[in-house]
Amino acid sequence: MRFHLFQLNKILICRISLLFVVGVFAVTVCHGQNRSARGLVSFGASSGLADDTLYLDINQDVAVQLLPFDDIMKVAVAHSPLVKYQNEVANSLNEGYEIAKVQILQNVAGFGNYSTGNQILISSGGTTLPGQGTLGQIANGYRVGVDVRLPLYELFGRKHQVRQAQSNYKAAVHQKEVVELQLKRDLIGIYQDMITTQQLLKILLIDEQASLTAMRVGEVEIQKGQITADAMASTTSRYVQAKTASEQAKGNFLKNVHYFEALVGMPIQRLRRN
Structure with missing residues (x-):
């Protein structure tokens, strides 16, 4: 009779322990992340950064x-300061x-004027035409004209200056393409x-949850004298290692997200699919 009671108590203890493990694992939430009603995880509060919540x-x-x-690449090109600068260049x-193409026109000048009153041209000479006196008047009115000067530089140097300006423009366009290509490479990497x-x-969050569950079970078992202090210390150390690894992974993930936002020039919330 005592043997059956002992077996029954042992079975009950095993079932209670198993239910406890399952219950702890079910309700355990990784420390450092908060799940909202929509099933999204907030990492800002756990990182200790104010107004830095990432859902x-x-x-x-x-x-x-x-x-x-x-x-995303189109958004990054539209918001990149380097691309904007190169575009202005x-x-x-x-x-x-x-x-440079129309600079040759600086050697062409037009003029015009209007005069009134008598303008007498005094001419002298021994010979005059029949019926013409020694004095003649210049008619009054508008005067217009064009002054054209063509230096030798315009003949031999202008075409080279135009080609140089065109080459500089094409080089700037190609440099813009290089900047966009570098931006794309950086964005792909991040x-x-x-x-x-x-x-x-x-993966590490799953490992952390499992380690935390094992540590909670160990705390109960050490109180009952079912495990030694060394075993409990080993279980606690395992959880600490798992927690450390998950926090480092969380920091790397957040760092990459912020690098990504900096390259794109827009918060990641605005890049989510509808």
Whole structure:
């Protein structure tokens, strides 16, 4: 009879312990992340940064939550200060090219005037035409004309100056393409790093939860004398290592997200799919 009671108590203890483990694992939430009603995880509060709350679904890939990469690249090009600067440089050199093409006109000048009153031209000479006196009057009225001067530089140097201005403009356009290409390479790198660190964070959060559950069970078992202090210390150390790894992964993930936002020039919340 005592043997059966002992077996029954042992079975009840095992079932209670198993239910306790399952219950702790079910309600355990990784310390340092807060899940909102919409199932999104807030990392800002856990990082200790004010007004720096990032809402993302940690269980869903970032690439699925955000816009397609080509659309993100267009946003980055539109907001990049380097691209804007290079675009203004290209526009300036294009204007210089247009000026160089018409600069030859600075050697052409027009003039016009209007005169009134008598303007007597006194002429002298021994021979005069029949019926013409020694004095003649210049008719009054408008006078217009064009003055054209063509230096040798315009004949031999102007075409080279125009070509130089055109080449400078084309070089600026190509430099803009280089800047956009470099921006795309940087964005691809940060984008992939962000995806990788998110996947690593998901794995480490699972490990942290399992380690925390094991530590909670160990706290109950050591109170009952079922495990030694060394075993409890080992379980606690395992949780600390898992927690440290998850916090480092969380920091790397947040860092990549902020780098990504800086390159795109827009908060990540505005890049989410509708």
